[in-house]
Amino acid sequence: xxxxxxxxxxxxxxxxxxxxxxxxxxxxxxxxxxxxxxxxxxxxxxxxxxxxxxxxxxxxxxxxxxxxxxxxxxxxxxxxxxxxxxxxxxxxxxxxxxxxxxxxxxxxxxxxxxxxxxxxxxxxxxxxxxxxxxxxxxxxxxxxxxxxxxxxxxxxxxxxxxxxxxxxxxxxxxxxxxxxxxxxxxxxxxxxxxxxxxxxxxxxxxxxxxxxxxxxxxxxxxxxxxxxxxxxxxxxxxxxxxxxxxxxxxxxxxxxxxxxxxxxxxxxxxxxxxxxxxxxxxxxxxxxxxxxxxxxxxxxxxxxxxxxxx
Ligand code: ADP
Ligand code: MG
Numbered sequence: 001x002x003x004x005x006x007x008x009x010x011x012x013x014x015x016x017x018x019x020x021x022x023x024x025x026x027x028x029x030x031x032x033x034x035x036x037x038x039x040x041x042x043x044x045x046x047x048x049x050x051x052x053x054x055x056x057x058x059x060x061x062x063x064x065x066x067x068x069x070x071x072x073x074x075x076x077x078x079x080x081x082x083x084x085x086x087x088x089x090x091x092x093x094x095x096x097x098x099x100x101x102x103x104x105x106x107x108x109x110x111x112x113x114x115x116x117x118x119x120x121x122x123x124x125x126x127x128x129x130x131x132x133x134x135x136x137x138x139x140x141x142x143x144x145x146x147x148x149x150x151x152x153x154x155x156x157x158x159x160x161x162x163x164x165x166x167x168x169x170x171x172x173x174x175x176x177x178x179x180x181x182x183x184x185x186x187x188x189x190x191x192x193x194x195x196x197x198x199x200x201x202x203x204x205x206x207x208x209x210x211x212x213x214x215x216x217x218x219x220x221x222x223x224x225x226x227x228x229x230x231x232x233x234x235x236x237x238x239x240x241x242x243x244x245x246x247x248x249x250x251x252x253x254x255x256x257x258x259x260x261x262x263x264x265x266x267x268x269x270x271x272x273x274x275x276x277x278x279x280x281x282x283x284x285x286x287x288x289x290x291x292x293x294x295x296x297x298x299x300x301x302x303x304x305x306x307x308x309x310x
Contacts, residue, residue, distance in 0.1 A: 015115075052183075066107045069131035077135055083132065087119070159234075194278065203215060
């Protein structure tokens with residue numbers, strides 16, 4: 001099987017949308033952005049053995065590679081629209097590409113995202129995706145908007161994906177609920193969109209709450225205090241780990257792709273209503289304070305999230 005056959009397999013299955021003037025097949029895609037909207041652009045790469053266990057199912061790799069990009073759009077309050085896909089494969093493996101497309105295109109369909117181009121090359125397994133979305137000027141949820149007195153919120157539950165990874169690293173079977181969170185994260189796109197005009201800043205939790213919130217603090221010129229006991233935990237995480245390990249996973253575990261955001265106290269009622277409307281738990285976990293850095297009393301000092309090259 002040659003490169004062009006692989007591309008043809010992908011092209012056959014990729015859905016389009018009205019603002020794609022020309023999709024896969026030419027030297028460039030031609031896209032018609034909405035007037036009055038800013039284009040939000042993000043890129044994320046997944047490498048085998050670094051971002052997912054090498055034996056991860058191709059469909060899960062496809063899902064996750066798109067999910068982490070849609071999560072970045074969600075964290076900006078942007079509406080997903082288009083993506084491009086760079087696939088690096090050790091062999092021209094049609095079965096892998098078909099499985100990959102199963103997961104990738106299922107998530108793309110959920111969010112109305114069109115795959116409009118890409119690149120296909122040979123090398124160690126790696127997937128790189130660029131995603132584009134729309135957000136009106138002035139409405140984007142940036143990292144630099146947190147203000148002293150705001151409260152810190154997180155969506156969903158924390159530590160699940162890191163819990164699965166810890167079980168895998170220990171050679172133990174992964175709890176199915178935790179493994180699903182690691183393999184098939186849910187990008188919080190509807191939440192991000194709804195937080196426009198409510199949240200003062202937002203970030204998605206890819207490297208762990210403390211590490212990611214520290215980026216918000218740095219960009220906003222503020223500090224934050226986190227109440228570890230307020231961090232939301234799933235029943236599956238509670239069942240799998242004792243309280244100390246669980247707290248560390250919740251505060252520092254990456255890969256959950258929940259949103260962490262800040263909002264004025266006056267927005268509490270709006271956020272509680274939003275939580276009910278989306279059927280998605282939103283938890284108040286701390287506050288924005290003067291100073292720098294993220295304080296978290298119950299954890300050992302210096303505990304941070306995942307860093308490449310660290
Ligand atoms: P070029 O020689 O211009 O780089 P390619 O042969 O790499 O073109 O790609 C041909 C067409 O197929 C282009 O439209 C490109 O965007 C698309 N394409 C290549 N690989 C992928 C992929 N993995 N997913 C989606 N589209 C792809
Ligand atoms: Mg090419």
